[in-house]
Amino acid sequence: MTNRLAHSTSPYLLQHAENPVEWWEWGDEAFAEARRRGVPVFLSVGYSSCHWCHVLAHESFEDEAVAAFMNEHFVSVKVDREERPDVDAVYMTALQAATGQGGWPMSVFLTPDQRPFYFGTYYPPKPRHGMPSFTQVLQGVAEAWRTRRDEVGEAAQQITGRLAEASGFGEAAGDGPPGAADLHTALLGLAREYDAGNGGFGGAPKFPPSMVLEFLLRHRARTGSDAALEMAEHTCAAMARGGLHDQLGGGFARYAVDATWTVPHFEKMLYDNALLLRVYTHLWRLTGDPEARRVALGAARFLMDELRTADGGFASALDADSEGGEGAFYVWTPEQLAEVLGAEDGARAAALFGVTEEGTFEHGASVLRWLGDGDADTAFLESVRGRLLTAREARPRPGRDDKVVAAWNGLAIAALAEAGALFGRPELxxxxxxxxxxxxxxxxxxxxRLRRTSRDGAVGASPGVLEDYGDVAEGLLTLYGVTGEAAWLSLAGALLGVVLEEFADGEGGFHDTAASAERLIVRPQDPTDNAAPSGWTAAAGALLTYAAYTGSSPHREAAERALGVVSLLAARAPRFAGWGLAVAEAALDGPREVAVVGAVGGPLHAVALAGAAPGLVVAVGEGDAEGVPLLAGRTRVGGAETAYVCRGFVCEAPTADAEALAASVGPSLG
Known part of the structure; x- marks a missing residue:
């Protein structure tokens, strides 16, 4: 027996297709059914690699008695937050305002006109730790709906009104990008929240601060700030040595449950690994650190080996869970190491990777961390990693959410294109x-127009949101800089045209959903980063880069107006404005524009791509190349490959000298 979710393209929804709950997908039909029956809507939002989403499903949604009560008293709607980030954003804002916290699974009760009136996350099957059981919550809401309908309606009206009042950010935009003083203020704010002992920002749980690290690296490149570089280097090293980083297979988990990066929440997300691949690549570009190169290539290997789909895209995530429970695929005991490596090598590996009898995880098992130093035997380490990885492959694997999300693939395109060019890996x-x-x-x-997701080559129904357009445009612009294929520049321009037409709010900012998209109770709008760059600042960054390639004043002006909100965030919440701050660094630096009249992959092109100047823009080809205004009119000097460097409407003399070009495209400490 299956329910309506059996026809979904979402792996998360398909996980619930055999529940006895009569699930509906989000849509007009579900709310029409609630109106027809005169019952509230139970909205359950999660995603396929969410551990507690699985727990709630096993404990409650698979229970026949619980499902029967839900079917009698509610219309139950299941949403994959990765397919519908707009729906998730609206109700997560309400949840956080009502309870002071958020997370998934998200459980929200709505009136048939989509207005929320009761909120929660995970509920246990029986009362514990002061939490009511899921059944008690269902019974309480159903009773309130039956006996106090007017009070419920009034509460829903008030909540919706507060959401509408809090949803606008446009008034904070429009005043132009942050200046040098604003960016220095942001640096000082980050330093106050910096964990000098463990790296990163704040305490537990601790998420990889990918966008903030990008800002710190760009700030160092522009200003020479030792403080910015120290925070970036220390955080990258701490994450790479900790359990957050898969010491065998490469790549990173979503976050650490502690402040020391020791024990991760084991799910692995495409967006984290794409962003961190780019960060470690940029750290290597700036400093020449061989460990940053190794970690970057490990993240690239993880994307290629674990997340690449048969149709050439990249899957969304690997689950935290596998047979044996959360993390079972990744953790080790001393006995298991000895079984694979032998007693002597096993003991040595246990010391190097922090595997103890007590364990750092559950049941005496340990998450692998790197506790060795730079003098460790490289050949031994490679041998150990290879043997352990082979043994691990025999374990039951975590599930994979194989839907392709446009935005996250845009991030992966940018990261792989740059890493491939900088590390000499054409396969990337x-x-x-x-x-x-x-x-x-x-x-x-x-x-x-973009669609948000696809699976097995079949496109999903959900329209693209702002982050899809911004991140895909960013990926295509980066791909143009590496390949010299002007079609990618043209396609990015078309996507940015949609951004300006469909997403602009008229005040300098952007909405997260298109003007022509489905109307929700509020139109979401948020310039702050979450686990990935906000759509607002992703769009601003792509607009700025496109303007540098084409000389388009409207695109430059739109980018600068959108960055106005970053001036406010720089002082108040720099941890949540990393990508906006990074884009602002590019705007302040120019960004520098390099036109290489010569061959793709030639010496001058390689030097230009290796430049660390914030937001550096590189065009490559001949001066008569169609569709690339930055190359227009440029010629070879004396028949040799020639580079032209411009910054802030001022151009340097053309050069055929690689050393002179390197000095013009940003500092390198390597």
Whole structure:
């Protein structure tokens, strides 16, 4: 027996297709049914690699008695937050305002006109730790709906009104990008929240601060700030040595449950690994740190080996859970190491990777961390990693959410294209091209509009949101800089045209949903980063880069107006404005524009791509190349490959000298 979710393209919804709950997907039909029956809507939001989402499902949604009560008293709607980030954003804002915290699974009760009136997250099957059981919550809400309908309606009206009042950020935009003083203020704010002992910001749980690290690296490149570089280097080293980083297979888990990066929440997300691949690549570009290179290539290997789909895209995530429970695939005991490596090598590996009899995780098992120093035997380490990885492959694997999300694939395209070019790995650039081909061929409709997701080459129904357009445009612009294929620049321009037409709020900012998209109770709008760059600042960054390539004043002005909100966030919440601060660094630096009249992958092109100047823009090809205004009129000097560097409407003399070009495209400490 299956329910309506059996026809979904979402792996998360398909996980619930055999529940006895009569689930509906989000849509007009579900709310029409609630109106017809005169019952409230139970909205359950989660995602496929969410551990506690699975727990709630097993404990309650698979229970026949619980499901029967839900079916009698509610219309139950299941939403994959990764497919519908707009729905998730609206009700997560309400949940956080009502309870002071948020998270998934998210459980919200709505009136049939979509207005929320009661909120929660995970509820246990029986009361514990001061929490009511899920059944008690269902019974209480059903009773309130039956006997106090007017009070419920009034509460829903008030909550919706407060959401509408809090949803606008446009008044904070429009005043232009932050100046040098604003960015220095942001640096000081970050330093106050910096964990000098463990790296990163704040306490437990601790998430990889990918966008903040990008800002710190760009700030160092522009200003020479030792403080910015120290925070970036220390955090990157701490994450790479900790349990957050998969010491065998490469890549990073979503977050650490502690402040020391020791024990991760084991799910692995595409967006984290794409962003961190780019951060470690940029750290290597700035400093030449060989460990940053190793970690970056490990993250790239993880993307290629674990998340690449048959159609050339990249899957969303690996679950935290596998047979044996959360983390079972990744953790080790001393006995298991000895079984695989032998007693002597096993003991040595246990010391190097922090595997103890007491364990750092559950049941005496330990998460692998790197406790060795730079003098460790490289050959021994590679041998150990290879043998343990082979043994681990025999374990039951975590599940994979194989839907392709446009925004996250845009991040992966940018990261793989840069890493491939900088590390001399053409297969990574080829993978970026294949992913871009998939987005253009499957996700882009005949009107030039993006769809959010696809699976097995079939596009989903959900329209693209602002982060999809911003991140895909960013990926395509980066891909153009690496490959010199002008079609990617043109496609990015088309997507940014949709951004300006469909998402602009008229006050300098952007809405997260298109003007033509489904109307929710409020239109979400948020310039702050979450686990990935906000759509607002992702769009601003792509607009700025496109303007540098084309000389388009409207795109430059739109980017600068959108960055106005970052001036406010720089002082108040710099941890949640990392990508906006990074884009502001690019705007303040120019960004520097490099036109290489010569061959793709040639010496001058390679030097230009290795430049660490914030937001550096690189065009490559001949001066008569169509569709690339930055190359227009540029010629070879004396028949040799020639580079032109411009910054702030001022251009340097053309050069054919690689050393002179390197000095013009930003500092390198390596």
């Amino acid at each position: 650039v080829d993978a970026a091209v294949a992913a871009a081909d998939l987005l253009v061929g499957v996700h882009l409709d005949e009107r030039g």
